[in-house]
Amino acid sequence: MATVELTFSALPAHVRTARLVATAIARRTGVAEALLDEVRLAVGEACSRAVEAHRLHCPGEPVRIELRDDAGRFEVTVTDVAPSEDMRPHVLEADGSAMPEMAGLGIAVIAGLADDVEVSPGPKGMRIRMSWPASPHGIAAV
Secondary structure, eight states, rough: OOOEEEEEEEEEEEHHHHHHHHHHHHHHHOOOOOGGGHHHHHHHHHHHHHHHHHHHHOTTTTEEEEEEETTTTTEEEEEEEEOGGGGGGGEEETTTTTTETTSHHHHHHHHSSEEEEEEEETTEEEEEEEEEEEEGGGGOOO
């Protein structure tokens, strides 16, 4: 099992770098070419959400990404340390319900792109883990 860890400042420009790194590692891990756009888009969405949360709540803290090749799966975990969704500003929906400003649509997009998604909010931050099938032998088997 190989692991790559990446931390970056909460700047939108760094989201592109995170997408490029994730796509390159996914390709090397043996993720099918047809899935690479999904990897790129899901990682970009998760990182954009984390960057925006950090910019609003803790701009000096870095966003953390972990990319792993684990038992025939390519796994990406994006972690932020912004306050939990319960403590973030809410947007009032037309039906009167309150929805966290950064939740909802972004997580739904990620869930539609990744093969498996787990969202773990905590008192200080959120962890989004997503994975895709990969060749157990990496790029050589593709």
